[in-house]
Amino acid sequence: GAVVSQHPSRVICKSGTSVKIECRSLDFQATTMFWYRQFPKQSLMLMATSNEGSKATYEQGVEKDKFLINHASLTLSTLTVTSAHPEDSSFYICSARDPKGYNSPLHFGNGTRLTVT
Amino acid sequence: AQSVTQPDIHITVSEGASLELRCNYSYGATPYLFWYVQSPGQGLQLLLKYFSGDTLVQGIKGFEAEFKRSQSSFNLRKPSVHWSDAAEYFCAVGAADTGKLIFGQGTTLQVKP
Numbered sequence: 001g002a003v004v005s006q007h008p009s010r011v012i013c014k015s016g017t018s019v020k021i022e023c024r025s026l027d028f029q030a031t032t033m034f035w036y037r038q039f040p041k042q043s044l045m046l047m048a049t050s051n052e053g054s055k056a057t058y059e060q061g062v063e064k065d066k067f068l069i070n071h072a073s074l075t076l077s078t079l080t081v082t083s084a085h086p087e088d089s090s091f092y093i094c095s096a097r098d099p100k101g102y103n104s105p106l107h108f109g110n111g112t113r114l115t116v117t
Numbered sequence: 118a119q120s121v122t123q124p125d126i127h128i129t130v131s132e133g134a135s136l137e138l139r140c141n142y143s144y145g146a147t148p149y150l151f152w153y154v155q156s157p158g159q160g161l162q163l164l165l166k167y168f169s170g171d172t173l174v175q176g177i178k179g180f181e182a183e184f185k186r187s188q189s190s191f192n193l194r195k196p197s198v199h200w201s202d203a204a205e206y207f208c209a210v211g212a213a214d215t216g217k218l219i220f221g222q223g224t225t226l227q228v229k230p
Contacts, residue, residue: 111159
């Protein structure tokens with residue numbers, strides 16, 4: 001079945017540095033991918049919609065200059081957390097939908113645990 | 118406003134007992150409803166989904182859910198819980214054509230031996 005691969009699964013970085021997270025659709029082409037954020041013991045909150053070949057659409061309250069999204073190909077979207085701070089520590093999850101499957105569900109990556117020290 | 122509410126933050130059941138996790142939604146259009154399960158530190162796995170048709174939906178791992186429009190509910194059920202079912206469960210509502218989902222707060226399921 002369709003699989004979404006997310007890398008890295010865990011990353012620790014120092015405050016002020018940038019971190020890039022990759023989301024790949026392995027056996028389908030995804031024109032749209034989604035980035036969610038999950039704080040401990042909380043639900044998933046949609047951060048942005050990543051559109052292949054165009055700018056991402058950010059949800060209200062999400063800083064687009066801090067969370068840079070690039071969707072350069074039909075199988076890869078990247079989320080870069082710039083100038084990371086401890087409050088950016090969270091679980092980030094991407095998802096993608098196979099456009100060929102009518103009413104097909106989203107496929108989620110396994111998430112990236114970001115810890116900013 | 119669109120929203121999803123899972124009234125139970127934490128539920129504990131004995132292994133072999135039946136389970137029902139509640140989900141209520143508020144959505145302007147015809148809702149597309151989902152239940153996902155998340156193991157600690159992992160991504161989400163789809164248990165089942167409802168788009169249209171039969172309001173009783175069968176999913177993986179023996180789970181089922183019933184869509185009740187009059188109650189704006191989509192409760193998840195399982196007749197006999199296994200220890201491996203212990204996890205976090207999320208109800209979500211959204212538009213299948215866009216892929217954007219609104220998630221509930223989640224329910225943590227603990228299974229007693």
